[in-house]
Amino acid sequence: MQFMKVAEILSSPQGAKVRTRGWVYRRRDLGGKVFVVVRDSTGIVQFVFGPDSPGYKDAARVTVESSVIAGGTVKDDPRAPGGKEVVGEEFRIVGLAENFPIRRDVSKEFLLDVRHLAVRSRRMTAVLKIRDTVFSAVHEYFRSNGYYEVQAPMFISAAVEGGATLFPVKYVDGSTVYLTQSSQFYLEALIYSLEKVYTIAPSFRAEKSRTRRHLTEFWHAEAEVAWAGLEDILRVEEELISFVVERVLERNREELALLNRNLEPLKNVVPPFPRISYDKAIELLQSKGLQVRWGDDLGADEERALTEFFDKPFFLYGFPEQVKAFYHKNDPSRPEVTLSADLLAPEGYGEIIGGGERIDKAEELVEKIKRFGLNPDDYKWYIDLRRYGTVPHAGFGLGMDRLVMWIAGLDHIVDAVAFPRTVARTYP
Numbered sequence: 001m002q003f004m005k006v007a008e009i010l011s012s013p014q015g016a017k018v019r020t021r022g023w024v025y026r027r028r029d030l031g032g033k034v035f036v037v038v039r040d041s042t043g044i045v046q047f048v049f050g051p052d053s054p055g056y057k058d059a060a061r062v063t064v065e066s067s068v069i070a071g072g073t074v075k076d077d078p079r080a081p082g083g084k085e086v087v088g089e090e091f092r093i094v095g096l097a098e099n100f101p102i103r104r105d106v107s108k109e110f111l112l113d114v115r116h117l118a119v120r121s122r123r124m125t126a127v128l129k130i131r132d133t134v135f136s137a138v139h140e141y142f143r144s145n146g147y148y149e150v151q152a153p154m155f156i157s158a159a160v161e162g163g164a165t166l167f168p169v170k171y172v173d174g175s176t177v178y179l180t181q182s183s184q185f186y187l188e189a190l191i192y193s194l195e196k197v198y199t200i201a202p203s204f205r206a207e208k209s210r211t212r213r214h215l216t217e218f219w220h221a222e223a224e225v226a227w228a229g230l231e232d233i234l235r236v237e238e239e240l241i242s243f244v245v246e247r248v249l250e251r252n253r254e255e256l257a258l259l260n261r262n263l264e265p266l267k268n269v270v271p272p273f274p275r276i277s278y279d280k281a282i283e284l285l286q287s288k289g290l291q292v293r294w295g296d297d298l299g300a301d302e303e304r305a306l307t308e309f310f311d312k313p314f315f316l317y318g319f320p321e322q323v324k325a326f327y328h329k330n331d332p333s334r335p336e337v338t339l340s341a342d343l344l345a346p347e348g349y350g351e352i353i354g355g356g357e358r359i360d361k362a363e364e365l366v367e368k369i370k371r372f373g374l375n376p377d378d379y380k381w382y383i384d385l386r387r388y389g390t391v392p393h394a395g396f397g398l399g400m401d402r403l404v405m406w407i408a409g410l411d412h413i414v415d416a417v418a419f420p421r422t423v424a425r426t427y428p
């Protein structure tokens with residue numbers, strides 16, 4: 001008999017003969033019977049073996065997380081998970097598990113040490129299914145809106161987002177290169193042929209701070225569009241985020257329920273998103289008693305305070321020149337601020353996207369590179385792009401792990417990734 005997925009068993013009628021393969025989620029011995037809950041990628045289902053049923057012997061000695069083959073006859077039982085139980089007729093151990101180290105009382109730190117095993121939990125499985133939807137929806141959005149998918153190198157020679165978070169790597173020829181912080185500059189080079197491009201790739205930041213929302217390696221969805229301005233790119237961002245949330249609400253109700261995610265804030269995620277200027281944000285924060293001054297960068301605390309004014313994602317625009325990277329175009333009508341915007345997720349989450357209009361004149365770019373204390377020689381090819389048929393253009397970068405963290409309603413970014421990389425962790 002063929003193997004069925006657990007989800008199929010749970011939708012089979014009473015009396016159906018079923019057979020599956022998976023892992024032992026739980027075993028209980030009660031009243032002379034053995035109850036074995038088997039899980040696979042689709043869910044969990046309970047098998048019950050009496051002393052006379054074939055397979056009883058193996059069922060009685062099986063350990064948690066052993067891989068098994070189990071079969072029997074479906075019986076409705078409101079007390080069993082999913083409302084069905086399988087009266088066992090076959091049970092075989094494929095790989096007997098040693099004493100599984102993960103138990104209810106273990107610490108968060110220990111769970112991260114055994115992440116290679118912890119990824120099997122129902123919670124982590126739910127997050128990874130949501131993450132899968134998020135990644136596929138981002139691809140789907142870009143592909144159905146005329147973007148080409150491109151790939152940029154991970155080894156680079158100069159900072160995109162400032163020297164403080166660069167990761168040096170000793171290269172094969174003995175020179176020092178860096179891990180990329182963003183694919184943006186390469187995307188900018190590619191708009192001259194493809195006009196609308198995107199990529200989903202890792203970015204690396206040597207973030208020394210331990211926060212709930214910083215990884216040293218994160219997944220970055222970036223887009224760049226020729227002939228586009230700030231207004232155009234903000235529209236893309238709000239459409240993209242709304243589309244992704246819609247897809248998760250369509251496909252992942254079960255997983256969101258398992259994570260106890262409140263759906264109301266997610267149902268609110270439809271365009272247009274509200275906007276608040278940096279100037280106004282500073283005033284608001286000051287009126288709430290926060291110690292910020294115009295010109296300061298806003299950190300997690302300030303962003304969290306701002307999210308209290310909104311019940312959906314919102315744009316924070318018009319950042320001062322000094323808090324945004326050198327490539328941002330300054331507002332011609334107000335040169336002390338840039339044509340940039342961050343998108344902040346509600347419910348305290350804060351920044352998930354950074355983007356804006358890029359400088360498209362070579363002289364202006366060289367001048368700003370110098371003003372920022374950087375060396376134009378390090379950005380030779382990037383400046384070149386402005387010398388051969390320059391166009392106005394804009395783009396953005398979306399932190400995929402932060403997006404998953406918010407959509408799934410998680411407390412910490414490490415919970416949004418299977419194998420997180422942080423200041424404190426590169427194992428397993």
Ligand code: NSS
Nearest residue numbers: 182184205214215218222352353354395396397399
């Ligand atoms: O530094 S960003 O704000 N912007 C850029 O890197 C631009 N070069 C992107 C572009 O315009 N093509 O980072 C973009 C987003 C940010 O909003 C976060 O959501 C995410 O990338 N991000 C991170 N996520 C997790 N961990 C860390 N350390 C991190 N840094 C940025």
